[in-house]
Amino acid sequence: MVSAEVSRDDAPARRDRILDIVAELLETEGYDAVQLREVARRARTSLATIYKRYSTRDELILAALHSWMDEHRYSGLDQQTPESSENVYDGMMRLLRTIFEPWEQHPAMLTAFFRARAAPGGQELFRRGLDITVPSFMQVLADVDVAFVRDLETILSTVIYGLLGRFAAGEIEITDIVPSLDRTVYWLTTGYDASRPAALGNTSARKG
Numbered sequence: 001m002v003s004a005e006v007s008r009d010d011a012p013a014r015r016d017r018i019l020d021i022v023a024e025l026l027e028t029e030g031y032d033a034v035q036l037r038e039v040a041r042r043a044r045t046s047l048a049t050i051y052k053r054y055s056t057r058d059e060l061i062l063a064a065l066h067s068w069m070d071e072h073r074y075s076g077l078d079q080q081t082p083e084s085s086e087n088v089y090d091g092m093m094r095l096l097r098t099i100f101e102p103w104e105q106h107p108a109m110l111t112a113f114f115r116a117r118a119a120p121g122g123q124e125l126f127r128r129g130l131d132i133t134v135p136s137f138m139q140v141l142a143d144v145d146v147a148f149v150r151d152l153e154t155i156l157s158t159v160i161y162g163l164l165g166r167f168a169a170g171e172i173e174i175t176d177i178v179p180s181l182d183r184t185v186y187w188l189t190t191g192y193d194a195s196r197p198a199a200l201g202n203t204s205a206r207k208g
Helices: 008-028 036-043 047-053 057-071 075-079 088-105 107-117 122-140 146-168 174-194 197-205
Strands: none
Touching (some): 008 057, 036 057, 057 107, 107 122, 107 146, 146 174
């Protein structure tokens, strides 16, 4: 007799359905709308089935965000290859736009991401993002001084976190984030090039 909830063979499909429902709730009704009973109702399953896979609401939300971000926010990185003439500014902004443009189209998911980072296990969401994005950034920064890379990482991570917080608080629009990062990266890379006599000729190509 087949279970009324889900057969063993259907378990992976059911899991995907649950995560899709959570992502839909996050995007259309907000973080607080994700309640396990409501997810179970929409998935036409039981609370027991959900608890077997996700022990807490926070764990369920984090799993849904991981799934959504793999599909939307990071997928474009695998399809990119830098041009031989690309400078550091161009390369950095190419990657940052690839990462942030999906959030511009789905702003509620950015709010969910920011809130989830403060939840138990939320740092794993950030670490996974680093694992995926760092290799692409290091490719762009391969010929850059190590000390500058450290400074760039510190400054950019601080600016990004501050911008996300301001957006989540309603102080700025989501479309303000990439232009702010553009200005930050421009001035940092311009300062770096200015400190390297051999690179002075490249600064004129950075911005019109």
